[in-house]
Amino acid sequence: MRFAKPRRRQFQDVIINATGGFKAEIAYATALGLVYKVPVYYIHEKFQEIVVLPPSPFGWDSTLIAWNREFFDWIDAEPRPTGGGKGQSIGTGATKLEVLLEDTPDGHTMLSPLGQIYLEAFRGELEQAQSVPIYFGPKARQAWERLEPAQREKYRRVLQNLRLPNRAANSELKSGGGDALGYPKGHVDERVFYAEKDGALYVFALTRHGPEYDRMCREGFSWRDHKPEDFTPWEG
Structure with missing residues (x-):
């Protein structure tokens, strides 16, 4: 979703088209819409009608990533060997990190798709926030x-x-x-x-x-x- 920021700076509308995906993919698209405040569109398979999921009126809490930024930057740089310590300390909410990570068949741990979504959203939010004096x-x-x-x-x-x-x-x-x-x-x-x-x-x-x-x-x-x-x- 890096494309969303320059598009918005040019005052262009950004939407997500989730048509053709599996239910799990639609769920991830909905999560994208939530954290980026972007509407999600898809065509219902039975009625062939366009379904619109508007941006959620509720925000998302970036606290978990904010207070574990060093770990997320580290794990995002490259897949890390699973087990044996992750090389970085994990602060508040360490048990909640599991949903944002996944293990690969070759014995490595990396960010899950959901983890990538939340990390990119946090980085964008942090970048925008630095204008606050x-x-x-x-x-x-x-x-x-x-x-x-x-x-x-x-x-x-x-x-x-x-x-x-x-x-x-x-x-x-x-x-x-x-x-x-x-x-x-x-x-x-x-x-x-x-x-x-x-x-x-x-x-x-x-x-x-x-x-x-x-x-x-x-x-x-x-x-x-x-x-x-x-x-x-x-x-x-």
């Missing part, structure tokens, strides 16, 4: 400048994921009140406190899961303690 408050800026390169890369991935449309589902309002949400909840050690305003994301602090994070949860962050000019663009 992020601004750092003073505390977040200071923390960012102190990070070692390896740590900075981990936070960069968290901030990239923060831009995804499902950020609200992976955020939580902390008990300290205020305007900031904690992100993400329960996935990684690296955490951020942020608020969304006028289509932009304002990051109050970068921290790690532990005593400092717990303290920030109790105290909270509020707009009243900041001026608009306190926030500066994060270039990523």
Whole structure:
């Protein structure tokens, strides 16, 4: 479905024609339509009528791929020997990965067709999401400048994921009140406190899961303690 992105950029309509496929293939075509928000058409075998499955009003949750991006990039690069460790650690929802993988007769593991669909959809969603502006408050800026390169890369991935449309589902309002949400909840050690305003994301602090994070949860962050000019663009 890589063709869908340039077609949409040219304001052309994109549809999926599932006619002539087996039921399982129609199911995969429907999954494609779901994740890419594209209508699926096929001709019913008995009535010879065109059946239209419109784009689903419900979104899809890319959390599983978002927090296992290194693994998916690794397994997508080439088929990997089955067993003996997959060479990459798998985070939250590891047991759910099975439906996205398949074993080949020659003893390798690779992405299943469904896994390929979801990975390509996630990459497209991630690419589009990077246009969402992020601004750092003073505390977040200071923390960012102190990070070692390896740590900075981990936070960069968290901030990239923060831009995804499902950020609200992976955020939580902390008990300290205020305007900031904690992100993400329960996935990684690296955490951020942020608020969304006028289509932009304002990051109050970068921290790690532990005593400092717990303290920030109790105290909270509020707009009243900041001026608009306190926030500066994060270039990523």
